[in-house]
Amino acid sequence: GDSVTQMEGPVTLSEEAFLTINCTYTATGYPSLFWYVQYPGEGLQLLLKATKADDKGSNKGFEATYRKETTSFHLEKGSVQVSDSAVYFCALSDNDYKLSFGAGTTVTVRA
Amino acid sequence: GAGVSQSPSNKVTEKGKDVELRCDPISGHTALYWYRQSLGQGLEFLIYFQGNSAPDKSGLPSDRFSAERTGGSVSTLTIQRTQQEDSAVYLCASSPRADTQYFGPGTRLTVL
Numbered sequence: 001g002d003s004v005t006q007m008e009g010p011v012t013l014s015e016e017a018f019l020t021i022n023c024t025y026t027a028t029g030y031p032s033l034f035w036y037v038q039y040p041g042e043g044l045q046l047l048l049k050a051t052k053a054d055d056k057g058s059n060k061g062f063e064a065t066y067r068k069e070t071t072s073f074h075l076e077k078g079s080v081q082v083s084d085s086a087v088y089f090c091a092l093s094d095n096d097y098k099l100s101f102g103a104g105t106t107v108t109v110r111a
Numbered sequence: 112g113a114g115v116s117q118s119p120s121n122k123v124t125e126k127g128k129d130v131e132l133r134c135d136p137i138s139g140h141t142a143l144y145w146y147r148q149s150l151g152q153g154l155e156f157l158i159y160f161q162g163n164s165a166p167d168k169s170g171l172p173s174d175r176f177s178a179e180r181t182g183g184s185v186s187t188l189t190i191q192r193t194q195q196e197d198s199a200v201y202l203c204a205s206s207p208r209a210d211t212q213y214f215g216p217g218t219r220l221t222v223l
Contacts, residue, residue, distance in 0.1 A: 036214075042216070043115075043202070043214045043215055043216040043217060044202065044204075044214040046211050046212070097142060097159045097161075098144075098156045098159060098170075099144075099146075099154075099156060099212065100156070101153060101154035102153075104153065
């Protein structure tokens with residue numbers, strides 16, 4: 001079945017540091033890939049997505065590129081802020097409705 | 112505009128009781144989804160509605176769990192004879208057709 005594996009946290013960074021969260025997936029078809037973010041006390045929000053190989057999703061300074069050859073969708077941000085502290089979830093969908101999520105990575109950014 | 116809303120935000124119940132969780136999707140969204148977020152299992156898909164029909168209910172963990180949707184809008188997730196392992200945050204999401212899912216704030220269920 002479909003599955004998503006993302007790097008375990010927690011991750012603690014200083015402001016303006018570079019952030020990478022690794023995500024790899026297993027799927028039978030050609031899934032769409034997503035990063036969702038959950039800020040403290042808030043619901044899940046879509047951060048970015050990519051629907052086909054080599055697509056790059058980007059939002060709020062975050063980027064992720066759909067790499068079919070390595071079945072990966074790593075999340076990156078060049079300079080994090082305290083406000084980026086959150087739990088980040090990698091997810092896939094290969095049938096346009098059911099999302100399969102990774103375990104989540106908690107990121108804390110210190111001033 | 113208004114997002115997905117869920118009620119109650121918190122529910123504490125005793126083992127063996129039935130509970131109903133409500134989801135109000137974004138107006139006009141034809142697709143509605145229920146997920147469960149628990150410490151041990153992470154985020155799990157439960158059920159998907161397209162209109163009032165549920166083409167995929169494969170994620171419902173047991174026959175104690177059921178869900179319905181009426182008028183292509185509000186959905187209710189019912190858990191009968193609750194068990195302690197049902198304690199989790201139950202998330203609802205909606206989308207226009209098959210598209211980006213917009214999540215509600217969740218209902219935190221605690222079974223004592």
